[in-house]
Amino acid sequence: MQKTRETVLEIDLGALAHNYRYLREKAGKGVKFLGVVKAFAYGNDEVVIAKKLSALGVDYFGVAYTSEGVSLRKAGIEKPVLILHPQSFNFEEIIENCLEPSIYSEFVLKEFIKTAERLGQKDYPVHIKLNTGLNRLGFSEPEISKVLEHLSNTTAIRIKGLYSHLAASEDWKEREFTLGQINRFRKMAFEIVNAIGYHPLLHITNTSGIVNYPEAAFDMVRAGLGLYGFGNDPEIDKHLKPIGTLKTIVSQIMKLQPGDTVGYNRAYKAQEEITIATLPLGYADGISRQLGNERSGVYINGYFAPLIGNVCMDMIMVNISGIACEEGDEVIVFGKEQPVTEFAKQAGTISYELIAGISQRVKRVYLPE
Structure with a gap:
Protein backbone atom coordinates (compact mmCIF):
# COMPACT_ATOMS: atom_id res chain seq x y z
CA MET A 1 0.00 0.00 0.00
CA GLN A 2 1.38 3.41 -0.99
CA LYS A 3 2.37 5.59 1.95
CA THR A 4 0.74 8.98 2.30
CA ARG A 5 2.48 12.25 1.49
CA GLU A 6 -0.06 14.48 3.29
CA THR A 7 -2.68 14.36 6.03
CA VAL A 8 -5.46 11.99 4.98
CA LEU A 9 -8.31 9.98 6.40
CA GLU A 10 -8.06 6.61 4.69
CA ILE A 11 -11.47 4.94 4.39
CA ASP A 12 -11.63 1.20 3.85
CA LEU A 13 -14.81 0.39 1.93
CA GLY A 14 -14.10 -3.31 2.30
CA ALA A 15 -14.29 -2.92 6.08
CA LEU A 16 -17.59 -1.03 5.66
CA ALA A 17 -18.97 -3.93 3.61
CA HIS A 18 -17.82 -6.42 6.25
CA ASN A 19 -19.56 -4.48 9.03
CA TYR A 20 -22.75 -4.13 7.03
CA ARG A 21 -22.91 -7.84 6.26
CA TYR A 22 -22.24 -8.79 9.88
CA LEU A 23 -24.99 -6.50 11.21
CA ARG A 24 -27.40 -7.43 8.42
CA GLU A 25 -27.01 -11.11 9.33
CA LYS A 26 -27.60 -10.31 13.01
CA ALA A 27 -30.76 -8.40 12.13
CA GLY A 28 -32.34 -11.53 10.67
CA LYS A 29 -34.14 -12.38 7.46
CA GLY A 30 -36.94 -10.13 6.31
CA VAL A 31 -35.84 -7.20 8.48
CA LYS A 32 -35.10 -3.94 6.68
CA PHE A 33 -31.81 -2.16 7.37
CA LEU A 34 -31.38 1.59 7.87
CA GLY A 35 -27.84 2.94 7.62
CA VAL A 36 -27.24 6.12 9.61
CA VAL A 37 -25.02 8.52 7.64
CA LYS A 38 -25.52 11.72 9.63
CA ALA A 39 -22.63 14.07 10.43
CA PHE A 40 -20.82 13.26 7.17
CA ALA A 41 -21.29 9.55 7.89
CA TYR A 42 -19.73 9.92 11.33
CA GLY A 43 -16.86 12.01 10.00
CA ASN A 44 -16.12 9.94 6.92
CA ASP A 45 -17.99 10.95 3.73
CA GLU A 46 -21.76 10.65 3.58
CA VAL A 47 -22.02 10.48 -0.21
CA VAL A 48 -19.32 7.84 -0.77
CA ILE A 49 -20.57 5.81 2.20
CA ALA A 50 -24.22 6.04 1.12
CA LYS A 51 -23.40 5.00 -2.44
CA LYS A 52 -21.45 2.00 -1.20
CA LEU A 53 -24.22 0.99 1.20
CA SER A 54 -26.81 1.39 -1.57
CA ALA A 55 -24.79 -1.00 -3.72
CA LEU A 56 -24.59 -3.44 -0.80
CA GLY A 57 -28.38 -3.44 -0.45
CA VAL A 58 -29.24 -1.11 2.43
CA ASP A 59 -32.98 -0.29 2.49
CA TYR A 60 -33.03 3.10 4.17
CA PHE A 61 -30.81 5.96 5.24
CA GLY A 62 -31.02 8.10 8.33
CA VAL A 63 -29.62 11.60 8.84
CA ALA A 64 -30.07 14.20 11.55
CA TYR A 65 -30.94 17.31 9.56
CA THR A 66 -32.74 18.23 6.37
CA SER A 67 -29.60 19.63 4.71
CA GLU A 68 -27.95 16.20 5.05
CA GLY A 69 -30.87 14.53 3.32
CA VAL A 70 -30.84 17.10 0.52
CA SER A 71 -27.12 16.43 0.06
CA LEU A 72 -27.86 12.73 -0.47
CA ARG A 73 -30.57 13.49 -3.00
CA LYS A 74 -28.29 15.85 -4.94
CA ALA A 75 -25.71 13.05 -5.04
CA GLY A 76 -28.24 10.72 -6.67
CA ILE A 77 -29.23 8.64 -3.64
CA GLU A 78 -32.78 7.42 -4.28
CA LYS A 79 -33.37 5.17 -1.25
CA PRO A 80 -35.78 6.45 1.43
CA VAL A 81 -34.14 8.93 3.81
CA LEU A 82 -35.41 9.48 7.35
CA ILE A 83 -34.74 12.94 8.82
CA LEU A 84 -34.32 12.23 12.52
CA HIS A 85 -34.48 15.80 13.82
CA PRO A 86 -36.28 18.02 11.31
CA GLN A 87 -37.24 21.62 12.01
CA SER A 88 -40.49 23.20 10.84
CA PHE A 89 -38.60 25.79 8.78
CA ASN A 90 -37.44 22.96 6.47
CA PHE A 91 -40.72 21.10 5.95
CA GLU A 92 -41.30 22.39 2.43
CA GLU A 93 -37.74 21.41 1.46
CA ILE A 94 -38.33 17.94 2.95
CA ILE A 95 -41.36 17.41 0.74
CA GLU A 96 -39.65 18.86 -2.35
CA ASN A 97 -36.85 16.29 -1.93
CA CYS A 98 -39.06 13.31 -1.02
CA LEU A 99 -37.50 12.95 2.44
CA GLU A 100 -39.31 11.34 5.37
CA PRO A 101 -39.52 13.42 8.56
CA SER A 102 -39.52 12.19 12.13
CA ILE A 103 -42.57 13.64 13.85
CA TYR A 104 -41.70 13.95 17.54
CA SER A 105 -44.07 16.49 19.08
CA GLU A 106 -47.57 17.87 18.64
CA PHE A 107 -46.15 21.16 17.37
CA VAL A 108 -44.11 19.36 14.70
CA LEU A 109 -47.08 17.18 13.77
CA LYS A 110 -49.44 20.14 13.33
CA GLU A 111 -46.89 22.16 11.38
CA PHE A 112 -46.04 19.30 9.04
CA ILE A 113 -49.70 18.54 8.37
CA LYS A 114 -50.25 22.23 7.62
CA THR A 115 -47.33 22.26 5.14
CA ALA A 116 -48.34 18.97 3.52
CA GLU A 117 -51.94 20.15 3.06
CA ARG A 118 -50.81 23.49 1.61
CA LEU A 119 -48.65 21.62 -0.92
CA GLY A 120 -51.51 19.31 -1.88
CA GLN A 121 -49.93 16.13 -0.49
CA LYS A 122 -51.83 12.89 0.09
CA ASP A 123 -50.48 10.08 2.32
CA TYR A 124 -47.05 11.72 2.63
CA PRO A 125 -44.81 9.27 4.57
CA VAL A 126 -43.77 10.23 8.10
CA HIS A 127 -42.23 8.39 11.06
CA ILE A 128 -43.72 8.94 14.51
CA LYS A 129 -41.09 9.10 17.27
CA LEU A 130 -42.16 7.52 20.58
CA ASN A 131 -40.37 8.42 23.81
CA THR A 132 -39.74 5.22 25.75
CA GLY A 133 -37.16 6.50 28.22
CA LEU A 134 -34.31 8.28 26.46
CA ASN A 135 -36.21 11.52 27.10
CA ARG A 136 -34.82 13.60 24.27
CA LEU A 137 -37.54 13.65 21.61
CA GLY A 138 -40.80 11.83 21.08
CA PHE A 139 -44.41 11.42 22.11
CA SER A 140 -45.11 10.00 25.54
CA GLU A 141 -47.79 7.37 26.04
CA PRO A 142 -50.48 9.85 27.21
CA GLU A 143 -49.95 11.87 24.01
CA ILE A 144 -50.88 9.04 21.65
CA SER A 145 -54.52 10.10 21.65
CA LYS A 146 -53.48 13.53 20.33
CA VAL A 147 -51.47 11.91 17.54
CA LEU A 148 -54.44 9.80 16.52
CA GLU A 149 -56.78 12.78 16.66
CA HIS A 150 -54.63 14.83 14.29
CA LEU A 151 -54.21 11.88 11.93
CA SER A 152 -57.95 11.30 11.77
CA ASN A 153 -58.50 14.86 10.55
CA THR A 154 -56.17 14.78 7.53
CA THR A 155 -55.33 12.69 4.48
CA ALA A 156 -52.15 14.66 3.80
CA ILE A 157 -49.86 12.31 5.74
CA ARG A 158 -49.62 8.60 6.47
CA ILE A 159 -47.50 6.83 9.06
CA LYS A 160 -44.61 5.07 7.32
CA GLY A 161 -42.84 4.15 10.55
CA LEU A 162 -43.17 4.08 14.31
CA TYR A 163 -39.89 4.17 16.17
CA SER A 164 -37.99 4.85 19.36
CA HIS A 165 -34.38 4.88 20.52
CA LEU A 166 -32.65 2.71 23.13
CA ALA A 167 -30.72 4.55 25.83
CA ALA A 168 -28.26 1.89 26.99
CA SER A 169 -28.46 -1.19 24.75
CA GLU A 170 -24.71 -1.79 25.10
CA ASP A 171 -24.79 -1.89 28.91
CA TRP A 172 -25.82 -5.23 30.40
CA LYS A 173 -26.26 -3.57 33.80
CA GLU A 174 -29.14 -1.67 32.22
CA ARG A 175 -30.77 -4.76 30.71
CA GLU A 176 -33.93 -4.37 32.78
CA PHE A 177 -34.29 -0.76 31.65
CA THR A 178 -33.71 -1.71 28.01
CA LEU A 179 -36.25 -4.51 28.13
CA GLY A 180 -38.65 -2.02 29.68
CA GLN A 181 -38.08 0.34 26.75
CA ILE A 182 -38.70 -2.43 24.24
CA ASN A 183 -41.91 -3.51 25.96
CA ARG A 184 -43.10 0.09 26.28
CA PHE A 185 -42.42 0.64 22.58
CA ARG A 186 -44.32 -2.51 21.63
CA LYS A 187 -47.32 -1.42 23.72
CA MET A 188 -47.36 2.15 22.38
CA ALA A 189 -46.75 1.13 18.78
CA PHE A 190 -49.52 -1.44 18.71
CA GLU A 191 -51.94 0.98 20.31
CA ILE A 192 -51.39 3.16 17.24
CA VAL A 193 -51.38 0.21 14.80
CA ASN A 194 -54.71 -1.03 16.13
CA ALA A 195 -56.21 2.44 15.84
CA ILE A 196 -55.04 3.20 12.27
CA GLY A 197 -55.71 -0.26 10.88
CA TYR A 198 -52.44 -0.85 9.05
CA HIS A 199 -48.88 -1.86 10.03
CA PRO A 200 -46.10 0.72 9.53
CA LEU A 201 -42.42 -0.13 9.89
CA LEU A 202 -41.55 -0.58 13.57
CA HIS A 203 -37.92 0.11 14.53
CA ILE A 204 -36.09 0.65 17.80
CA THR A 205 -32.69 -1.10 17.76
CA ASN A 206 -29.36 0.62 17.19
CA THR A 207 -26.02 -1.19 16.65
CA SER A 208 -25.81 -2.63 20.17
CA GLY A 209 -29.50 -3.43 20.12
CA ILE A 210 -29.15 -5.38 16.87
CA VAL A 211 -26.61 -7.69 18.52
CA ASN A 212 -27.86 -7.80 22.11
CA TYR A 213 -31.63 -7.72 21.59
CA PRO A 214 -32.41 -9.57 18.34
CA GLU A 215 -35.97 -10.12 19.53
CA ALA A 216 -36.50 -6.36 19.19
CA ALA A 217 -35.61 -6.15 15.48
CA PHE A 218 -39.31 -5.72 14.58
CA ASP A 219 -39.52 -4.56 10.92
CA MET A 220 -36.31 -2.55 10.60
CA VAL A 221 -33.03 -1.96 12.43
CA ARG A 222 -30.86 1.16 12.44
CA ALA A 223 -27.07 0.98 12.47
CA GLY A 224 -24.78 3.95 12.81
CA LEU A 225 -21.48 3.54 14.62
CA GLY A 226 -21.38 -0.22 13.96
CA LEU A 227 -21.11 0.40 10.23
CA TYR A 228 -17.94 2.35 10.90
CA GLY A 229 -16.41 -0.39 13.02
CA PHE A 230 -17.40 0.26 16.64
CA GLY A 231 -19.95 -1.39 18.91
CA ASN A 232 -19.39 0.13 22.38
CA ASP A 233 -18.63 -3.37 23.63
CA PRO A 234 -15.40 -5.40 23.21
CA GLU A 235 -17.45 -8.49 22.37
CA ILE A 236 -19.14 -6.65 19.52
CA ASP A 237 -16.01 -4.77 18.48
CA LYS A 238 -14.09 -7.97 17.77
CA HIS A 239 -16.55 -8.78 14.97
CA LEU A 240 -16.27 -5.32 13.38
CA LYS A 241 -13.53 -3.57 11.39
CA PRO A 242 -12.90 0.17 11.87
CA ILE A 243 -13.07 1.76 8.44
Whole structure:
Protein backbone atom coordinates (compact mmCIF):
# COMPACT_ATOMS: atom_id res chain seq x y z
CA MET A 1 0.00 0.00 0.00
CA GLN A 2 1.38 3.41 -0.99
CA LYS A 3 2.37 5.59 1.95
CA THR A 4 0.74 8.98 2.30
CA ARG A 5 2.48 12.25 1.49
CA GLU A 6 -0.06 14.48 3.29
CA THR A 7 -2.68 14.36 6.03
CA VAL A 8 -5.46 11.99 4.98
CA LEU A 9 -8.31 9.98 6.40
CA GLU A 10 -8.06 6.61 4.69
CA ILE A 11 -11.47 4.94 4.39
CA ASP A 12 -11.63 1.20 3.85
CA LEU A 13 -14.81 0.39 1.93
CA GLY A 14 -14.10 -3.31 2.30
CA ALA A 15 -14.29 -2.92 6.08
CA LEU A 16 -17.59 -1.03 5.66
CA ALA A 17 -18.97 -3.93 3.61
CA HIS A 18 -17.82 -6.42 6.25
CA ASN A 19 -19.56 -4.48 9.03
CA TYR A 20 -22.75 -4.13 7.03
CA ARG A 21 -22.91 -7.84 6.26
CA TYR A 22 -22.24 -8.79 9.88
CA LEU A 23 -24.99 -6.50 11.21
CA ARG A 24 -27.40 -7.43 8.42
CA GLU A 25 -27.01 -11.11 9.33
CA LYS A 26 -27.60 -10.31 13.01
CA ALA A 27 -30.76 -8.40 12.13
CA GLY A 28 -32.34 -11.53 10.67
CA LYS A 29 -34.14 -12.38 7.46
CA GLY A 30 -36.94 -10.13 6.31
CA VAL A 31 -35.84 -7.20 8.48
CA LYS A 32 -35.10 -3.94 6.68
CA PHE A 33 -31.81 -2.16 7.37
CA LEU A 34 -31.38 1.59 7.87
CA GLY A 35 -27.84 2.94 7.62
CA VAL A 36 -27.24 6.12 9.61
CA VAL A 37 -25.02 8.52 7.64
CA LYS A 38 -25.52 11.72 9.63
CA ALA A 39 -22.63 14.07 10.43
CA PHE A 40 -20.82 13.26 7.17
CA ALA A 41 -21.29 9.55 7.89
CA TYR A 42 -19.73 9.92 11.33
CA GLY A 43 -16.86 12.01 10.00
CA ASN A 44 -16.12 9.94 6.92
CA ASP A 45 -17.99 10.95 3.73
CA GLU A 46 -21.76 10.65 3.58
CA VAL A 47 -22.02 10.48 -0.21
CA VAL A 48 -19.32 7.84 -0.77
CA ILE A 49 -20.57 5.81 2.20
CA ALA A 50 -24.22 6.04 1.12
CA LYS A 51 -23.40 5.00 -2.44
CA LYS A 52 -21.45 2.00 -1.20
CA LEU A 53 -24.22 0.99 1.20
CA SER A 54 -26.81 1.39 -1.57
CA ALA A 55 -24.79 -1.00 -3.72
CA LEU A 56 -24.59 -3.44 -0.80
CA GLY A 57 -28.38 -3.44 -0.45
CA VAL A 58 -29.24 -1.11 2.43
CA ASP A 59 -32.98 -0.29 2.49
CA TYR A 60 -33.03 3.10 4.17
CA PHE A 61 -30.81 5.96 5.24
CA GLY A 62 -31.02 8.10 8.33
CA VAL A 63 -29.62 11.60 8.84
CA ALA A 64 -30.07 14.20 11.55
CA TYR A 65 -30.94 17.31 9.56
CA THR A 66 -32.74 18.23 6.37
CA SER A 67 -29.60 19.63 4.71
CA GLU A 68 -27.95 16.20 5.05
CA GLY A 69 -30.87 14.53 3.32
CA VAL A 70 -30.84 17.10 0.52
CA SER A 71 -27.12 16.43 0.06
CA LEU A 72 -27.86 12.73 -0.47
CA ARG A 73 -30.57 13.49 -3.00
CA LYS A 74 -28.29 15.85 -4.94
CA ALA A 75 -25.71 13.05 -5.04
CA GLY A 76 -28.24 10.72 -6.67
CA ILE A 77 -29.23 8.64 -3.64
CA GLU A 78 -32.78 7.42 -4.28
CA LYS A 79 -33.37 5.17 -1.25
CA PRO A 80 -35.78 6.45 1.43
CA VAL A 81 -34.14 8.93 3.81
CA LEU A 82 -35.41 9.48 7.35
CA ILE A 83 -34.74 12.94 8.82
CA LEU A 84 -34.32 12.23 12.52
CA HIS A 85 -34.48 15.80 13.82
CA PRO A 86 -36.28 18.02 11.31
CA GLN A 87 -37.24 21.62 12.01
CA SER A 88 -40.49 23.20 10.84
CA PHE A 89 -38.60 25.79 8.78
CA ASN A 90 -37.44 22.96 6.47
CA PHE A 91 -40.72 21.10 5.95
CA GLU A 92 -41.30 22.39 2.43
CA GLU A 93 -37.74 21.41 1.46
CA ILE A 94 -38.33 17.94 2.95
CA ILE A 95 -41.36 17.41 0.74
CA GLU A 96 -39.65 18.86 -2.35
CA ASN A 97 -36.85 16.29 -1.93
CA CYS A 98 -39.06 13.31 -1.02
CA LEU A 99 -37.50 12.95 2.44
CA GLU A 100 -39.31 11.34 5.37
CA PRO A 101 -39.52 13.42 8.56
CA SER A 102 -39.52 12.19 12.13
CA ILE A 103 -42.57 13.64 13.85
CA TYR A 104 -41.70 13.95 17.54
CA SER A 105 -44.07 16.49 19.08
CA GLU A 106 -47.57 17.87 18.64
CA PHE A 107 -46.15 21.16 17.37
CA VAL A 108 -44.11 19.36 14.70
CA LEU A 109 -47.08 17.18 13.77
CA LYS A 110 -49.44 20.14 13.33
CA GLU A 111 -46.89 22.16 11.38
CA PHE A 112 -46.04 19.30 9.04
CA ILE A 113 -49.70 18.54 8.37
CA LYS A 114 -50.25 22.23 7.62
CA THR A 115 -47.33 22.26 5.14
CA ALA A 116 -48.34 18.97 3.52
CA GLU A 117 -51.94 20.15 3.06
CA ARG A 118 -50.81 23.49 1.61
CA LEU A 119 -48.65 21.62 -0.92
CA GLY A 120 -51.51 19.31 -1.88
CA GLN A 121 -49.93 16.13 -0.49
CA LYS A 122 -51.83 12.89 0.09
CA ASP A 123 -50.48 10.08 2.32
CA TYR A 124 -47.05 11.72 2.63
CA PRO A 125 -44.81 9.27 4.57
CA VAL A 126 -43.77 10.23 8.10
CA HIS A 127 -42.23 8.39 11.06
CA ILE A 128 -43.72 8.94 14.51
CA LYS A 129 -41.09 9.10 17.27
CA LEU A 130 -42.16 7.52 20.58
CA ASN A 131 -40.37 8.42 23.81
CA THR A 132 -39.74 5.22 25.75
CA GLY A 133 -37.16 6.50 28.22
CA LEU A 134 -34.31 8.28 26.46
CA ASN A 135 -36.21 11.52 27.10
CA ARG A 136 -34.82 13.60 24.27
CA LEU A 137 -37.54 13.65 21.61
CA GLY A 138 -40.80 11.83 21.08
CA PHE A 139 -44.41 11.42 22.11
CA SER A 140 -45.11 10.00 25.54
CA GLU A 141 -47.79 7.37 26.04
CA PRO A 142 -50.48 9.85 27.21
CA GLU A 143 -49.95 11.87 24.01
CA ILE A 144 -50.88 9.04 21.65
CA SER A 145 -54.52 10.10 21.65
CA LYS A 146 -53.48 13.53 20.33
CA VAL A 147 -51.47 11.91 17.54
CA LEU A 148 -54.44 9.80 16.52
CA GLU A 149 -56.78 12.78 16.66
CA HIS A 150 -54.63 14.83 14.29
CA LEU A 151 -54.21 11.88 11.93
CA SER A 152 -57.95 11.30 11.77
CA ASN A 153 -58.50 14.86 10.55
CA THR A 154 -56.17 14.78 7.53
CA THR A 155 -55.33 12.69 4.48
CA ALA A 156 -52.15 14.66 3.80
CA ILE A 157 -49.86 12.31 5.74
CA ARG A 158 -49.62 8.60 6.47
CA ILE A 159 -47.50 6.83 9.06
CA LYS A 160 -44.61 5.07 7.32
CA GLY A 161 -42.84 4.15 10.55
CA LEU A 162 -43.17 4.08 14.31
CA TYR A 163 -39.89 4.17 16.17
CA SER A 164 -37.99 4.85 19.36
CA HIS A 165 -34.38 4.88 20.52
CA LEU A 166 -32.65 2.71 23.13
CA ALA A 167 -30.72 4.55 25.83
CA ALA A 168 -28.26 1.89 26.99
CA SER A 169 -28.46 -1.19 24.75
CA GLU A 170 -24.71 -1.79 25.10
CA ASP A 171 -24.79 -1.89 28.91
CA TRP A 172 -25.82 -5.23 30.40
CA LYS A 173 -26.26 -3.57 33.80
CA GLU A 174 -29.14 -1.67 32.22
CA ARG A 175 -30.77 -4.76 30.71
CA GLU A 176 -33.93 -4.37 32.78
CA PHE A 177 -34.29 -0.76 31.65
CA THR A 178 -33.71 -1.71 28.01
CA LEU A 179 -36.25 -4.51 28.13
CA GLY A 180 -38.65 -2.02 29.68
CA GLN A 181 -38.08 0.34 26.75
CA ILE A 182 -38.70 -2.43 24.24
CA ASN A 183 -41.91 -3.51 25.96
CA ARG A 184 -43.10 0.09 26.28
CA PHE A 185 -42.42 0.64 22.58
CA ARG A 186 -44.32 -2.51 21.63
CA LYS A 187 -47.32 -1.42 23.72
CA MET A 188 -47.36 2.15 22.38
CA ALA A 189 -46.75 1.13 18.78
CA PHE A 190 -49.52 -1.44 18.71
CA GLU A 191 -51.94 0.98 20.31
CA ILE A 192 -51.39 3.16 17.24
CA VAL A 193 -51.38 0.21 14.80
CA ASN A 194 -54.71 -1.03 16.13
CA ALA A 195 -56.21 2.44 15.84
CA ILE A 196 -55.04 3.20 12.27
CA GLY A 197 -55.71 -0.26 10.88
CA TYR A 198 -52.44 -0.85 9.05
CA HIS A 199 -48.88 -1.86 10.03
CA PRO A 200 -46.10 0.72 9.53
CA LEU A 201 -42.42 -0.13 9.89
CA LEU A 202 -41.55 -0.58 13.57
CA HIS A 203 -37.92 0.11 14.53
CA ILE A 204 -36.09 0.65 17.80
CA THR A 205 -32.69 -1.10 17.76
CA ASN A 206 -29.36 0.62 17.19
CA THR A 207 -26.02 -1.19 16.65
CA SER A 208 -25.81 -2.63 20.17
CA GLY A 209 -29.50 -3.43 20.12
CA ILE A 210 -29.15 -5.38 16.87
CA VAL A 211 -26.61 -7.69 18.52
CA ASN A 212 -27.86 -7.80 22.11
CA TYR A 213 -31.63 -7.72 21.59
CA PRO A 214 -32.41 -9.57 18.34
CA GLU A 215 -35.97 -10.12 19.53
CA ALA A 216 -36.50 -6.36 19.19
CA ALA A 217 -35.61 -6.15 15.48
CA PHE A 218 -39.31 -5.72 14.58
CA ASP A 219 -39.52 -4.56 10.92
CA MET A 220 -36.31 -2.55 10.60
CA VAL A 221 -33.03 -1.96 12.43
CA ARG A 222 -30.86 1.16 12.44
CA ALA A 223 -27.07 0.98 12.47
CA GLY A 224 -24.78 3.95 12.81
CA LEU A 225 -21.48 3.54 14.62
CA GLY A 226 -21.38 -0.22 13.96
CA LEU A 227 -21.11 0.40 10.23
CA TYR A 228 -17.94 2.35 10.90
CA GLY A 229 -16.41 -0.39 13.02
CA PHE A 230 -17.40 0.26 16.64
CA GLY A 231 -19.95 -1.39 18.91
CA ASN A 232 -19.39 0.13 22.38
CA ASP A 233 -18.63 -3.37 23.63
CA PRO A 234 -15.40 -5.40 23.21
CA GLU A 235 -17.45 -8.49 22.37
CA ILE A 236 -19.14 -6.65 19.52
CA ASP A 237 -16.01 -4.77 18.48
CA LYS A 238 -14.09 -7.97 17.77
CA HIS A 239 -16.55 -8.78 14.97
CA LEU A 240 -16.27 -5.32 13.38
CA LYS A 241 -13.53 -3.57 11.39
CA PRO A 242 -12.90 0.17 11.87
CA ILE A 243 -13.07 1.76 8.44
CA GLY A 244 -10.91 4.84 9.07
CA THR A 245 -7.17 5.37 9.46
CA LEU A 246 -5.96 8.91 10.11
CA LYS A 247 -2.50 9.47 8.66
CA THR A 248 -0.13 12.40 8.37
CA ILE A 249 3.58 13.00 7.79
CA VAL A 250 6.63 14.41 9.54
CA SER A 251 7.04 18.05 8.46
CA GLN A 252 10.21 18.94 10.32
CA ILE A 253 12.66 17.39 12.76
CA MET A 254 14.72 19.38 15.26
CA LYS A 255 16.89 18.93 18.33
CA LEU A 256 16.08 20.50 21.69
CA GLN A 257 18.52 21.16 24.49
CA PRO A 258 17.72 20.93 28.22
CA GLY A 259 15.54 23.90 29.15
CA ASP A 260 14.18 24.48 25.63
CA THR A 261 10.40 24.76 25.47
CA VAL A 262 7.87 23.69 22.86
CA GLY A 263 4.85 25.49 21.45
CA TYR A 264 2.40 28.04 22.78
CA ASN A 265 2.63 29.03 26.43
CA ARG A 266 5.89 27.05 26.62
CA ALA A 267 3.76 24.13 27.80
CA TYR A 268 6.57 21.57 27.49
CA LYS A 269 10.14 21.99 28.76
CA ALA A 270 12.88 19.55 27.75
CA GLN A 271 14.69 18.02 30.74
CA GLU A 272 17.39 16.55 28.51
CA GLU A 273 18.47 16.64 24.90
CA ILE A 274 15.60 15.30 22.77
CA THR A 275 14.55 15.10 19.13
CA ILE A 276 11.10 16.32 18.17
CA ALA A 277 8.97 16.28 15.03
CA THR A 278 6.26 18.67 13.91
CA LEU A 279 3.21 17.16 12.16
CA PRO A 280 0.74 19.04 9.90
CA LEU A 281 -2.57 18.61 11.72
CA GLY A 282 -4.12 20.12 14.84
CA TYR A 283 -7.33 20.96 16.62
CA ALA A 284 -8.81 22.42 13.41
CA ASP A 285 -8.53 18.88 12.03
CA GLY A 286 -10.18 17.24 15.05
CA ILE A 287 -7.17 16.61 17.30
CA SER A 288 -8.44 17.77 20.68
CA ARG A 289 -6.27 20.04 22.80
CA GLN A 290 -6.85 17.53 25.59
CA LEU A 291 -4.52 15.13 23.75
CA GLY A 292 -1.45 17.31 24.16
CA ASN A 293 1.25 17.34 26.83
CA GLU A 294 2.02 13.61 26.74
CA ARG A 295 -1.57 12.46 27.26
CA SER A 296 -1.48 10.67 23.92
CA GLY A 297 0.75 10.02 20.96
CA VAL A 298 1.10 8.76 17.40
CA TYR A 299 2.98 5.93 15.70
CA ILE A 300 5.98 6.53 13.43
CA ASN A 301 7.58 3.54 11.75
CA GLY A 302 5.92 1.29 14.30
CA TYR A 303 7.06 3.23 17.39
CA PHE A 304 4.99 5.34 19.78
CA ALA A 305 5.82 9.06 19.82
CA PRO A 306 4.08 11.08 22.58
CA LEU A 307 2.56 14.50 21.86
CA ILE A 308 4.41 17.28 23.64
CA GLY A 309 3.30 20.85 24.24
CA ASN A 310 -0.15 22.21 23.46
CA VAL A 311 -2.01 21.06 20.36
CA CYS A 312 -2.01 23.97 17.89
CA MET A 313 -4.69 24.77 15.31
CA ASP A 314 -2.70 23.25 12.44
CA MET A 315 0.22 21.44 14.08
CA ILE A 316 1.21 19.01 16.78
CA MET A 317 4.67 18.22 18.06
CA VAL A 318 5.88 14.80 19.15
CA ASN A 319 8.95 13.41 20.90
CA ILE A 320 10.77 11.12 18.46
CA SER A 321 13.91 10.53 20.54
CA GLY A 322 15.17 7.04 19.71
CA ILE A 323 12.88 6.64 16.67
CA ALA A 324 14.59 6.31 13.31
CA CYS A 325 12.62 8.54 10.96
CA GLU A 326 12.98 11.32 8.42
CA GLU A 327 11.05 14.35 7.27
CA GLY A 328 8.28 13.14 4.96
CA ASP A 329 7.82 9.79 6.75
CA GLU A 330 4.27 8.53 7.32
CA VAL A 331 2.64 8.92 10.74
CA ILE A 332 -0.36 6.92 12.02
CA VAL A 333 -2.61 8.95 14.31
CA PHE A 334 -5.20 6.21 14.69
CA GLY A 335 -5.70 2.92 12.89
CA LYS A 336 -4.45 -0.62 13.43
CA GLU A 337 -1.44 0.50 15.46
CA GLN A 338 -3.61 2.65 17.71
CA PRO A 339 -7.37 1.95 17.71
CA VAL A 340 -9.54 5.05 17.65
CA THR A 341 -11.24 3.82 20.82
CA GLU A 342 -7.91 4.03 22.66
CA PHE A 343 -7.10 7.42 21.13
CA ALA A 344 -10.53 8.70 22.20
CA LYS A 345 -10.04 7.37 25.72
CA GLN A 346 -6.83 9.38 26.00
CA ALA A 347 -8.86 12.49 25.17
CA GLY A 348 -11.46 11.62 27.79
CA THR A 349 -14.13 11.17 25.15
CA ILE A 350 -15.76 8.46 23.01
CA SER A 351 -15.04 7.23 19.51
CA TYR A 352 -18.26 8.87 18.22
CA GLU A 353 -17.02 12.35 19.07
CA LEU A 354 -13.49 11.81 17.82
CA ILE A 355 -14.30 10.39 14.38
CA ALA A 356 -17.21 12.77 13.80
CA GLY A 357 -14.88 15.66 14.59
CA ILE A 358 -12.32 14.96 11.85
CA SER A 359 -12.34 18.18 9.84
CA GLN A 360 -13.62 18.30 6.29
CA ARG A 361 -10.32 19.86 5.27
CA VAL A 362 -8.62 16.52 5.88
CA LYS A 363 -8.48 14.77 2.51
CA ARG A 364 -10.44 11.51 2.27
CA VAL A 365 -8.97 8.63 0.28
CA TYR A 366 -10.79 5.37 -0.36
CA LEU A 367 -9.66 1.77 -0.39
CA PRO A 368 -11.98 -0.32 -2.58
CA GLU A 369 -13.60 -3.52 -1.37
